[in-house]
Amino acid sequence: MSQSDFIIIGVSVGLALVILLASLAFFGIRWYEKHAHLRRCANERSVTTLPIRMNGLDTSTDFSASLSISIASGASENHQKNSPFNWRSHQNKEWLASASGIPRYSYKDIQKATQNFTTLIGQGSFGPVYKAVMATGEIVAVKALASDSKQGEKEFQTEVSLLGRLHHRNLVNLVGCCVDKGQHMLIYEFMSNGSLANLLYNEKERVLDWEERLQIALDISHGIEYLHEGAVPPVIHRDLKSANILLDGTMRAKVADFGLSKEEVFDGRNSGLKGTYGYIDPAYISTNKFTTKSDIYSFGVIIFELITAIHPHQNLMEYIDLASMSADGVDEILDKRLVGKCNPNEVRRLANIGHRCLHKLQRKRPLIGEVSRAILKIKERRLVKNDEASFARSDISRTVSLIEDHQVELSNMASMMERD
Ligand SMILES: Nc1ncnc2c1ncn2[C@@H]1O[C@H](COP(=O)(O)OP(=O)(O)OP(=O)(O)O)[C@@H](O)[C@H]1O
Numbered sequence: 001m002s003q004s005d006f007i008i009i010g011v012s013v014g015l016a017l018v019i020l021l022a023s024l025a026f027f028g029i030r031w032y033e034k035h036a037h038l039r040r041c042a043n044e045r046s047v048t049t050l051p052i053r054m055n056g057l058d059t060s061t062d063f064s065a066s067l068s069i070s071i072a073s074g075a076s077e078n079h080q081k082n083s084p085f086n087w088r089s090h091q092n093k094e095w096l097a098s099a100s101g102i103p104r105y106s107y108k109d110i111q112k113a114t115q116n117f118t119t120l121i122g123q124g125s126f127g128p129v130y131k132a133v134m135a136t137g138e139i140v141a142v143k144a145l146a147s148d149s150k151q152g153e154k155e156f157q158t159e160v161s162l163l164g165r166l167h168h169r170n171l172v173n174l175v176g177c178c179v180d181k182g183q184h185m186l187i188y189e190f191m192s193n194g195s196l197a198n199l200l201y202n203e204k205e206r207v208l209d210w211e212e213r214l215q216i217a218l219d220i221s222h223g224i225e226y227l228h229e230g231a232v233p234p235v236i237h238r239d240l241k242s243a244n245i246l247l248d249g250t251m252r253a254k255v256a257d258f259g260l261s262k263e264e265v266f267d268g269r270n271s272g273l274k275g276t277y278g279y280i281d282p283a284y285i286s287t288n289k290f291t292t293k294s295d296i297y298s299f300g301v302i303i304f305e306l307i308t309a310i311h312p313h314q315n316l317m318e319y320i321d322l323a324s325m326s327a328d329g330v331d332e333i334l335d336k337r338l339v340g341k342c343n344p345n346e347v348r349r350l351a352n353i354g355h356r357c358l359h360k361l362q363r364k365r366p367l368i369g370e371v372s373r374a375i376l377k378i379k380e381r382r383l384v385k386n387d388e389a390s391f392a393r394s395d396i397s398r399t400v401s402l403i404e405d406h407q408v409e410l411s412n413m414a415s416m417m418e419r420d
Helices: 003-049 074-082 090-100 107-113 150-163 196-201 210-230 282-287 292-308 316-323 344-357 368-419
Strands: 120-123 128-133 139-144 174-180 183-189 245-247 253-255 263-266 269-274
Touching: 107 128, 107 139, 107 174, 107 183, 139 174, 150 174, 150 183, 196 245, 196 292, 210 245, 210 253, 210 292, 210 344, 210 368, 282 292, 292 316, 292 344, 292 368, 316 344, 344 368
Parallel strands: none
Antiparallel strands: 120 128, 128 139, 139 183, 174 183, 245 253, 263 269
């Protein structure tokens, strides 16, 4: 090999090495940039999908399990006490409202909108509820936290954090809040037809017909479906009951009272269990584990309230057990005011869904998506039947008009023959 060959080989190897090093450097930089970008995206995503923070402390440490609305546990209470961002501090209140994206109103705004708090429409465990007309003309409901309510303070915080990110047509929307002059108030869209409990049990109210009840069941189911399967992380309501279902001016139902579940006293002792007597999943009472299937149980109770108009405090469970003994057992417990005014097959189908929701084993209860589909099917069957009926009706009218045409032709022919 000549010297020039060595030079050529040397230069080639050198060039190849330079190209290799340059490529390595290029791909190295690209790889680093890509990963840095992914890390940035992941951080942004964790902020948007896990936006619930308590007292300035991120509560999103373990969201592998469903987030319950009563996240204000003893542990978080300790955080509250120890945190430099104690929620009572002014800065944190500002942060809470602005971070949740909920508009904040001053005490004066609310005072004016409620005509100096003279428009009382109800009283809950959270405090009084007022009807209000905001400066924009929007009609709203204002829940004022009773100043002596410790439980309410936690619930207020949960409600603002949670509802700031939850929006669905079957959830009562939080449209604002007020943290001013030592007062805490939640502002909701106004539900002019009040609660389902009032409509079912107040004799002064008009009777809800079967179609309305079926639609209400479907609306509630869609609201829960959004909480369990649409929200990230999933949300368990924990206090589903007919008093927490509100109806708007067109009788569409929405689920209300997130974060407002209260502790119930059992057997005279504070058991620490959350929810309302008559609606609580018995499996939760024995295991202390509240899952989405516990909400399903409470919804099962509401389904039977819709069918029977019997309140859970009036032995509803015993009636349900009786009804479960035969396929048409539910006919016996159907709201008297609906007898002869609804399709018994539809009632039985809805009762069947209710029974499945009330199964004593949580794992045997359906998921909410399945419940929604089953209720929708009842409504769809009716539509198909109506279509068939109208189709049959249109068939008859077509036949009648054909006969009429033939009659006209025959009489024409007869008159022609007469003429001939
Ligand atoms: N957004 C709203 N629009 C119209 N009325 C409302 C609204 N929210 C609550 N109300 C009415 O105010 C009353 C009290 O409601 P609130 O949710 O405070 O208590 P509750 O659900 O009845 O009971 P608890 O607090 O014990 O669960 C109810 O009669 C309800 O009909």
